[in-house]
Amino acid sequence: MANFDIKHIKNVVLVGHTGSGKTTLVESMLFEAGLINRRGTILDKNTVSDYTEIEHEKGKTFFSKLVNTKWKGYKINLLDTPGYDDFAGEIIGAMRVADCGLMLLNSAMGVEVGTDIIWDYTNDYKLPMLLAVNHLDNEKSDYDRTVNEAKAHFGNNVVVVQYPMNQGEKFDAIVDVLNMVLYKYPQDGGKPEKLPIPDSEKEKANQLHQELIETIAGNDETLMERYFEKGELDEDEMKLGLHHSLIKHEIFPIFCVSAKKNMGSGRIMGFIDNVCPSAYEMPKQKTVDGKKITCDENESTSIFVYKTLSEPHVGDLSFFKVLSGKIKVGDELTNENTDQIERINQLYEVEGSKRTPVQELVAGDIGATLKLKNTHTNNTLHEKGKHIEIVPIQFPNPTLTIAVEGTKKGEEEKLSMALHQLVEEDPTIKVEVSPKLKQTLLHCHGELHLAIIKWKLENAYKLSVDFKTPKIPYRETIRKSADTVYRHKKQSGGNGQFAEVSMKIEPWYEGIEEPTGYNIRGKEEHDLPWGGKLVYYNCVVGGAIDTRFHPSIMKGIMEKMHEGPLTGSYVRDVRVIVYDGKMHTVDSNDLSFKLAGMMAFKENFHNADPQLLEPFYYVEIHAPEEVTGSIMSTIQSHRAVVEGMDAEGQFSIIKAQIPYAEMHEFSNDLRSLTQGRARFNMKFDHYEAVPFDLQRTLISEFSNQEELV
Known part of the structure; x- marks a missing residue:
């Protein structure tokens, strides 16, 4: 097998909206390079890159694939990627190791939803990008519209290198305005004839050739000087200018292709070899410590x-x-x-x-x-002996959460191992085991992502699973103070149980002043694992309660904070003052004071204007300007608080706070409303009071469940 040095290796990621033809183009490239003798098709389920069972079943790419080939003394590593934003992790991971990208555009559809979304990722990585207008053999092909949309979406540095002749069902020729030649293809595709540009096309070709020169010269001072001196640039100078501008993510040349008929793929591969950068020419990779x-x-x-x-x-x-x-x-x-x-x-x-x-x-x-x-x-x-850690891939946060459980008893461990393996393969999946909610939560990137996860669990791991709506991690707190004396007394022969606790509870907040009117003998502050704080004061004087019983009182309080009085949710942000009590020399013990502390806290809590809190998430929605109004109306129906709106190119960015309880259906609603043209990211922000009517409903539901138990 041939060995390739660093200068003869090219890494190219193929990206584009689903259906743009990435997998089919990979087949044509492999065929052109002689790696395969016959081009496979998605319909026949025999392509090199789409080889998994689920991809054969659905006829779509769901996972990034690595395919290497050899071409005229170069090794080209092709990275085929999915076209759905649900699989952004697969796309971003492949981009992270590529040195050039090839964005496919469907000439019958123009710039589609996935194209815009993926283009944002290319901007994040400043990846050199080629564009290829595909499906030129489609009867609805519209090359000019597609190019105009690309310029509108990606900027005026999108520049034509090729344009088609006879686009549509009779497509068979491409005019190349870089080397000023016509490629004429056989009916079934393959190796073209190189012919002079017809007289009927010379004016258009010359105009586009001049535009290409001016764009290249405009991004390179040295070439600009040569252009002013000579009035033109030769082909080698143009290629050099394109090479440098690609590295700087400044020029995006457009090519023509019919991947299905294998027309134009060889020319793209030649350009990749001759013009696109290798890894050693790209900006150096950075480590986490800045090296x-x-x-x-x-x-x-x-x-x-x-x-x-x-x-x-x-x-x-x-x-x-x-x-x-x-x-x-x-x-x-x-x-x-x-x-x-x-x-x-x-x-x-x-x-x-x-x-x-x-x-x-x-x-x-x-x-x-x-x-x-x-x-x-x-x-x-x-x-060994070195310390190198590359800056990691920043995967997007999940946008959909679902509860997953096995339907068969005894398979809990098997399900846990399967979920762990899914996370190992796909870092955009998060699995959370919530003891409080008594659910295993699966965080992913949309309904399609979830469908693939379910397919894997059922087919690859032979598990039967149910997906359920996740419970909401509410919190409970209080809004005013309450005071009570609670006596626990039990006598059933022999030593009994006795404890009396005088307790006051108050809302706690940052910066609250110390309580007055009490003799503070001890103070404990507890940062709660679920957020918020518990502050406990021992203000008992005269030995009314022995010091050794205060940990038991605290334990009783903490148990009730784990199972809040309103809905069984965690309690947070409470200040407890134990200021008096009674004990018995024989019948008082740790259990008695634990129970007395728990019940005093519960009784006080109900009298302290209790409040249920719900989690709010900060959400950023990226959407085309024309659908912004509809989105604003929709999110307000989800109880959103809109914080502002920014513009970014063709997109609006809506910033809002939305209750987590409203987020379960949000992804589907947004996709349905915008035909998939919007995307969003979300992260936990804060807790906020639940509306009164909803709080009353939730408390009632919890009380009914408690009665059934």
């Missing part, structure tokens, strides 16, 4: 794991990019994140489901290895 890693095969070895895949009978497959140096079979590397030594027993080049063993991979290359015991996605491995 930079030089992508050089002569440097010390470091790799970054961007994806983990678990396969039956094989184990965990770790996909990585070599950041520096060379990685060889037999190397022992230190995982900077876990401080564990990992031995590299196998190395693979990857072609979809096919893995070819190799002995080494050099800086800039992407490959895979098996059975790293203590290594996960986002981990950096390096030579």
Whole structure:
């Protein structure tokens, strides 16, 4: 097998809205390179990159795939990605290790929802980007509209390198205004003839050629000077200018392709080889401590794991990019994140489901290895004695939460292990076991993401599961003070139980003054694990309650704070003052004072204007301007408090606080309202009082459940 040095390796991620033709284009590229003898199709379920059972079943890409090929002395690592924002983690992970992106646009549909969303990610990484207008053989193809929309959405540095002739069902020719030639394709696609541009197209081609030159020169002072001197740039100068501008994320050239008919794919591959940057030419990777890693095969070895895949009978497959140096079979590397030594027993080049063993991979290359015991996605491995940790991938926060439970008894551990493995493969999934809610909560990125998770649990792990609406983690507190004397007395032969506690409770808030009128003998402050605080004062004088019983009183209070009096929710932000009481020399004990403390707290709580609190989330919604009004109306029906609105290009950003109780259906409502053209992120912000009518309903429901128990 040929070895490739750092200058002859290109890493390209294919992105675009679902249905834009990424997987089909990968097939054409592999066919052009001679890696496969026959192009597969999604319909026939035999493409190289879509090889999983669920992708065959649904006819869609759900996971990023690595496919390497060889082309005219270069190795090109292609990263095929999903087109749904539900799988943003797969898209972002692939982008993180790519050195160039190829965005496919559907010429029959123009710039679609997923295109806008994915473009934001490319801007985050400042990734060099090519655009390719696909489906030019479609009867509804409209190349000019698609280009105009691309310029409107992505800026005027979108520049035409190619345009089609005879677009539609008779599409067979592409005019290339970079090298000023016509590519004429056979009816079934493949290798084109290179012909002079027809006279009927010369004026248009010359105009676009001039626009291309001016755009390139406008982004490079040296080329601008040459352009002023000569009045033009030759092809090599144009390629050099495009190369530098791509690295700086300043120019986005547009190509033409019919992936289905294999027209235009070879030209794109040639441009990738000749013009697109390699890893060593890109800005240096940064470490968490601000240092930079030089992508050089002569440097010390470091790799970054961007994806983990678990396969039956094989184990965990770790996909990585070599950041520096060379990685060889037999190397022992230190995982900077876990401080564990990992031995590299196998190395693979990857072609979809096919893995070819190799002995080494050099800086800039992407490959895979098996059975790293203590290594996960986002981990950096390096030579012993070094300290290198690459800045990790920032995955988006989940937008949908569901409760999951097995339907068969005895499979709890099996379900737990399956969920753990899903999180290992997909870091955008979060699993939370909530003792308070008595639910296992699964956080993900939308209904489609959830559907794939359910499919995996049922088909890959052979589990029967139910998804249920999650309970709301309410909190309870008080709004005024209350005072009571509670006596616990029980006599049933022999030693009895006796304890009397005089207790006052008050709302606690930051900066509250110390209580007055009491002789404070002891103070305890407890930051509660669920948020808020409990402050306990021992103000008992004269030995009315022995000091040794105060921990028991505290224990009783804390137990009731775990199971609040209103709805059984956690209690927070309360100040307790125990100022008097009584005890019996024989019948008083720890249990008696624990029960007295618990019941005194409960009685006081009901008399202290109790308040139920609900979690509010800060939500940012990114949506096209034309649907902003409809979104504003919708979120207000979800009890949202709108904080403001900003503009960002073609999008509006709506900022709001929304109760968590309203978020379960929010994702579906937003997608339905905007036909999937909006996206949002959310994070917990604060707790706020539940409206009176809702509080009354929730308390009543809890009381009825208690009576049934």
